Amino acid sequence: MLTVGTKAPDFTLPDQDGKMHSLSDYAGKKVILYFYPKDNTPGCTSQACGFSELYSQFEEKGAVVLGISKDSVASHKKFQEKYGLSFTLLADTELSAIKAYDVWQEKKMCGKVSMGVVRTTYLIDENGMIVKVFDKVKAKENPAQMLGEIE
Numbered sequence: 001m002l003t004v005g006t007k008a009p010d011f012t013l014p015d016q017d018g019k020m021h022s023l024s025d026y027a028g029k030k031v032i033l034y035f036y037p038k039d040n041t042p043g044c045t046s047q048a049c050g051f052s053e054l055y056s057q058f059e060e061k062g063a064v065v066l067g068i069s070k071d072s073v074a075s076h077k078k079f080q081e082k083y084g085l086s087f088t089l090l091a092d093t094e095l096s097a098i099k100a101y102d103v104w105q106e107k108k109m110c111g112k113v114s115m116g117v118v119r120t121t122y123l124i125d126e127n128g129m130i131v132k133v134f135d136k137v138k139a140k141e142n143p144a145q146m147l148g149e150i151e
Contacts, residue, residue: 002101002102002122002130002133003130003133004130004131004132004133005129005130006129006130007128007129007130008023008031008033008122008124008128008129008130009023009097009100009101010022010023010024010128011023011090011092011096011097011100013068013090013091013092013096013097014073014090014091015073015076015088015089015090015091016073016076016077016079016080016088016089016091017073017077018073021066021088021090023124023128024128026064026066027126027127027128028126029062029063029064029126030061030062030063030064030123030124030125030126030150031063031064031065031066031122031123031124032051032058032063032064032065032066032121032122032123032146032150033066033068033101033121033122033123033124034047034051034065034066034067034068034119034120034121034122034137034142034146035067035068035069035098035101035103035117035118035119035120035121036048036067036068036069036117036119036139037069037116037117037119038069038071038117039069039071039075039076039078039079039089040075040078040079040082043119043139043140044069044139045079045083046139046140047119047137047139047140047142047143048067048079048083048085048089049083049085050139050140050142050143050144051065051067051085051087051142051143051146052083052084052085052086052087053143054143054144054147055086055087056086057147058087058146058147058150061147061150061151062126063150064087064088065087065088066087066088066089066090067087067088067089067090068089068090068092068097068098069089069091069092069117070091070092070093070095070098070117071091071093072091072093073091075091076089076090076091098117101120101122103117103118103120104116104117104118105118118135119135119136119137119139119142120133120134120135120137121133121134121137121142121146122134123146123149123150132149134146
């Protein structure tokens with residue numbers, strides 16, 4: 001994991017509509033940058049829907065929410081449309097941001113070891129500095145938790 005006080009690595013990734021986004025595009029805003037394993041899985045869906053439900057409150061506090069997984073643009077588009085998600089999902093099929101933020105790690109499930117995205121949320125300030133890092137995130141609780149972290 002990257003640590004608090006570190007400059008957040010910039011990236012350029014396509015969103016669910018194929019439009020390119022860079023972290024630097026959001027200079028001057030707080031950014032909730034959350035990494036999740038896979039579209040349309042129970043935990044990832046509850047986390048995304050939670051962020052979507054609270055999105056107007058994040059906007060009122062001058063923050064944006066960006067979700068990143070290794071799913072494709074097409075997968076993100078279906079996920080967004082199915083649940084009416086109101087924020088940006090970024091497709092990192094090459095794992096560039098995922099690796100830069102050190103969330104591509106060994107995972108154990110049912111005794112099997114594989115590499116995958118570890119659910120992690122970063123709070124990045126207006127100057128691009130990491131001010132909070134949450135690993136071992138509880139998907140359902142994370143959106144409200146992050147709203148509470150923004151001043």
